[in-house]
Structure formats: structure tokens, C-alpha cells
Amino acid sequence: xxxxxxxxxxxxxxxxxxxxxxxxxxxxxxxxxxxxxxxxxxxxxxxxxxxxxxxxxxxxxxxxxxxxxxxxxxxxxxxxxxxxxxxxxxxxxxxxxxxxxxxxxxxxxxxxxxxxxxxxxxxxxxxxxxxxxxxxxxxxxxxxxxxxxxxxxxxxxxxxxxxxxxxxxxxxxxxxxxxxxxxxxxxxxxxxxxxxxxxxxxxxxxxxxxxxxxxxxxxxxxxxxxxxxxxxxxxxxxxxxxxxxxxxxxxxxxxxxxxxxxxxxxxxxxxxxxxxxxxxxxxxxxx
Numbered sequence: 001x002x003x004x005x006x007x008x009x010x011x012x013x014x015x016x017x018x019x020x021x022x023x024x025x026x027x028x029x030x031x032x033x034x035x036x037x038x039x040x041x042x043x044x045x046x047x048x049x050x051x052x053x054x055x056x057x058x059x060x061x062x063x064x065x066x067x068x069x070x071x072x073x074x075x076x077x078x079x080x081x082x083x084x085x086x087x088x089x090x091x092x093x094x095x096x097x098x099x100x101x102x103x104x105x106x107x108x109x110x111x112x113x114x115x116x117x118x119x120x121x122x123x124x125x126x127x128x129x130x131x132x133x134x135x136x137x138x139x140x141x142x143x144x145x146x147x148x149x150x151x152x153x154x155x156x157x158x159x160x161x162x163x164x165x166x167x168x169x170x171x172x173x174x175x176x177x178x179x180x181x182x183x184x185x186x187x188x189x190x191x192x193x194x195x196x197x198x199x200x201x202x203x204x205x206x207x208x209x210x211x212x213x214x215x216x217x218x219x220x221x222x223x224x225x226x227x228x229x230x231x232x233x234x235x236x237x238x239x240x241x242x243x244x245x246x247x248x249x250x251x252x253x254x255x256x257x258x259x260x261x262x263x264x265x266x267x268x269x270x271x272x273x274x275x276x277x278x279x280x281x282x283x284x285x286x287x
Contacts, residue, residue, distance in 0.1 A: 002216060004217070004275065005274070006192075011054070011223075012030075013025075014027045020233075020249055020250065028231055030231060031224070039067065048074070052076040055099055055104070076276070077100040077114070077115050078118060084117070085118075085126040101138075113277070114139070114276060120152040120153070131167075144176045160215055178208075191219045193222065
């Protein structure tokens, strides 16, 4: 079974600053070094991946995006400014994805057909975004978490790769995130990201082993999860309660980063991985 390895290329520090501290800053150059560490790991294992890139990262660090493309990896988009879809109007969302798509295609001269929403924010109330994606030329999306977790999820959505009929002869392929149900709850263990960082390796290994008996597994990760640096995050303007809340969320966001390189290398050795487009084609033919 060919599984998908995916990287959401976002600068965690600028996102943390905006979402936790209400201060907008440009993407920091830590995203470059952190992404290069992932590229080195993939190269050593001779594995190709899909990199979903935030548009403002591509605009500021074009050489990084060219390096990803030149290494033979697939490029997709992850919004332009990493804003969740439920915060955007339909026109704002269209502008976000079009701007990001144009930025990547102008840099690489390669057509971009894949999309992943920031924070998995395609759910029943934002499903209109799928029609916008198809209208803008995207072939597939990989944003839906088929369970209900506290901050995201579409509980009753299929766990299989599927083609969604959008009407008027339009459709889009959805590659849902891979979920291992947590017994006696409606929640699920998702393969990658914070779940891979915070849980022991054997938990992710067992989940992937179980899921791939019936369907390909989608694993995701972020560059900042491989980072070594800590960027100064001024919090003096926050109240004491808000400051401690921000510190707690930041610790969750970057905790156990030191474990990620070894865990990623183990997974790449234990299972067969490739880019999402290859997994889709293996699942039910060319899109």
C-alpha cells in the first residue's frame, strides 16, 4: 500500500504571533531551515512528498519553493495567509487560493492542483469551499478530518478517498485525513503533526499499520515541528491570564520537537510513502 507523506509549509512563529498574541509579523526565516531538515530526511530515504505551501511563505522565500520543486516533490497550496476558511467570505477565500496558486505556479512553472485548508477548516458549514476550489482549477483537496475533534472535523464524512459531485458537471477528489477512532468517543487519533510529536512512536506505527489494511494513510507534518530555534514572542501587552494561556498553547504547539526527526525516519523506513497525487492515481486511476 502506497501511503502519502505531506508537509504543511507554514511559518509557525508568525501564525503563533497572530493567533495567540494578536500581532501580525511576516514569516520568519526559521521556516527555511526547518523545511530543509525535512527535505534532507526525505532525500536520505529517497521518498517524494507533497508540500502544501502557504502563499506568503512562498512569496518571501522563493528559493525554498524552487528547491522543493527541483527535488521532485509535489506542490500544493495551504492558503495564502493561513486563515481558516470559516473566517473568510466566499470571495475572500477565492482570492486566497488564487493568489497562492498563482504564486507557486509563477515560481516553478508547474501546475498546482492540490489544496489543504489551514487548520483542516473544511467542514459541513464551509463545504462551499470545495466548489470554489474546483472552479479555480484544483483537482483534489485534502482538508477534511472524518471525525469530530474539538477544533475541526466532519464526523460523518467518508474515510476513503472519494470523488465529490459538485453539480453542473463539476467534481473534486477529496483525500480525507487518516483517523484511528478513539474507543467510546466520537474523536480520533490523526496520523501526524502533534499526534506524532506528543505520543510515543509505537502509537503512530500501530495506527498506520491498522488503517492501511483497508486504505492508504495520509501523514502530515510541519516544518516548525523539526525546528531547533525559539523565536522571541513578546507578551508584555497581554494580561497575566492571557499570557499563561498563550504560553500553554505555545508549549503544546512546539513540545517534543526533538523527537520528530527520529520518528519521521522510522516511519519512512517502516512504510512505503509517496506524494498525494500518486496515492490518488493508485486508488482509482488518473484524475
